[in-house]
Amino acid sequence: MAPNNQQNKRFERPEKPVSEFSDKVVQIKRVSKKTKGGNQIHFTALVVSGDKKSRVGVGLGKAKSVAEAIQKGIKKAQKSMINVPIINGTIPGSLQLKFKGAIVLIRPGKQGSGLIAGGPVRSVVELAGIKDVVSKIIGSKNKSINVWATLKALSMLKK
Secondary structure, eight states, X not given: OOOHHXXXXXXOXXXXXXXXXXXXXXXXXXXXXXXXXXXXXXXXXXXXEEOSSSEEEEEEEXXXXXXXXXXXXXXXXXXXXXXXXXXXXXXXXXXEEEETTEEEEEEEOOTTOOEEOOHHHHHHHHHHTOOSEEEEEEEOOOHHHHHHHHHHHHHHOOO
């Protein structure tokens, strides 16, 4: 008869490796394509990934299932990481950036003011580890354009 501890090991599931990054799904879209045989349905997932210590990235994953699209988005986001300069929990200076149809205004916030930002900007800034910031999105209401505009604006910052 096998010892009790070996018997329990057989039924244990392998633990998933703990990632240092936090991930946030910003948007999931269902995309259908008309073909001769019928409709082809795919999904796209816009994912923001960051370590909350000044590194953040954005990825767009495409697949036939939602779970696969999210996993692909996470991988792409972690490959495209940028470093954001953070001084005392906020950004070093204010900036305004026009990207396609969106204009993003980002200004440093006073200590303790928190994140004053809309959904797409908030997810990028939060996962970058910035604690105090004021932002405004002008123009586009498209979440994906606003996320990419925010990432591009943060990449332009210098210490």
